[in-house]
Amino acid sequence: MAELIEVPRGLHGVAVTATTVGDVLGDEGYFHYRGRSAVELARTSTFEEVAAIVLDDSGAPAIGDGTLPASLAPLLDRFDLRTGLSALAEAIGTRALVDLGPEQRRVDAVQLISALPTLVAALHHGRVTPPRADLGHVANYLWMLTGVDPTPEAVRALETYLVLTIDHGFNASTFAARVIASTGTDLGGCLVGALAALSGPRHGASMAKVLDMLDGIAEADRAEVWMRDEIAARRRLMGFGHSVYRAPDPRCTLLSEVLAALSPERHALVAHVEQTGLRVLAGRRLVANVDLYAPVVLEACGVPRALFTATFAVGRVVGWCAHALEQCAEAKVIRPAAYYVGPPP
Known part of the structure; x- marks a missing residue:
């Protein structure tokens, strides 16, 4: 039997084939089709x-x-x-x-x-x-x-999301x-x-949990206490961390712009939560990911919470x-x- 090649668990960093479809350059915060x-x-x-x-x-x-x-x-x-x-x-x-x-x-x-x-x-x-x-x-x-x-605003917002996640x-x-x-x-x-x-839940079914987090925080001035309590209880802050990105997730950046135009009040809360989360997680080198803004954009477009994962699949x-x-x-x-x-x- 040929000698086995040991690779990292989860195949992280292992190139298993070649593709012409696209690539993610996590250190640069860039991806392409x-x-x-x-x-x-x-x-x-x-x-x-x-x-x-x-x-x-x-x-x-x-x-x-x-x-x-x-x-x-x-x-x-x-x-x-x-x-x-x-x-x-x-x-x-x-x-x-x-x-x-x-x-x-x-x-x-x-x-x-x-x-x-x-x-x-x-x-x-x-x-x-x-x-x-x-x-x-x-x-x-x-x-x-x-x-x-x-x-037209809702269509363009959802279209932006679907293109970003295609x-x-x-x-x-x-x-x-x-x-x-x-x-x-x-x-x-x-x-x-x-x-x-x-x-x-470790892949595409976490978006609704971001809305649960935002519902729990409710007001911007409660964000830091709420998030530190979650960390103390060893619970994960949803919408933060990515296995590939070390630079800011470009999908998150663009969806922040989309939400600011679509629902300024809602954007203000999410943007505050993002900055607060980055501060309380500063020692962990985590970035906000696409799931922080995406469910709020979907909600503002009229997509029911129960259909967030299905809508992701549509793209x-x-x-x-x-x-x-x-x-x-x-x-x-x-x-x-x-x-x-x-x-x-």
Whole structure:
């Protein structure tokens, strides 16, 4: 047997493959999609434009009309998002990636990316609201969620958030999608696995806890006492710390600007909490992360708290698809090893 290569737990700092999708430069506080600054794209581009870049940068659209197959409507009460996504993949006829050529793989990706917002809204309301032809992808999502025409400010704020979170290195859910894709299974299976990873509280399910923290603080002058009490009780301050960033998280910086324009009063509280948190955590070299401002932006846009993780997935599904398609093209199953440390045989 070949000698095993020992790597850090959690694979931190280990490059397991090559990618052209994007990269995160944590020491510089910078990340990009296919060589283009993600922050600049979030400032200047639509979700549709960035999705096309991230998916494969072929110049072809990455977003379709988002219509759900009619067969799903009578079954909505049986699904959560994971089972609903699996049913969606089955309804549109996704097949094993290994059996498809690049063009058909892309067709499956576009259908799943386009329909996910419609599925999230349908599961939330228990009925399908067909997307409108006169609205863009993000505006349609807000309209399907709330039932009212969203303001341009809310659409732009949510669009900025979704573009900022469309991809972000080899995080747990993206890596899960790639591992699954390496087996050659269908794209729906890759996305369901990624969504399962995202739902974990150590990954994408922590945003609502930031709002719980802000609710507990309530007033700016209570922030320091509240946060020091949490630290004394050995509880984590939500919205602080990141496994990659040592410089300020650029997503946090831009979302702070977005929130300041969208809800100045709410921004004042969050900005004070950020500065207070950095002060009380000064010895730990932590930075505020995207989750500090993101849930407050989502709340101000009208997204229900229960749908924060699902809304994150509405954007990140593009990155998952891009990585899954890239991984499948390698035609090599990801199959690491482990050191056995139990009783000897």
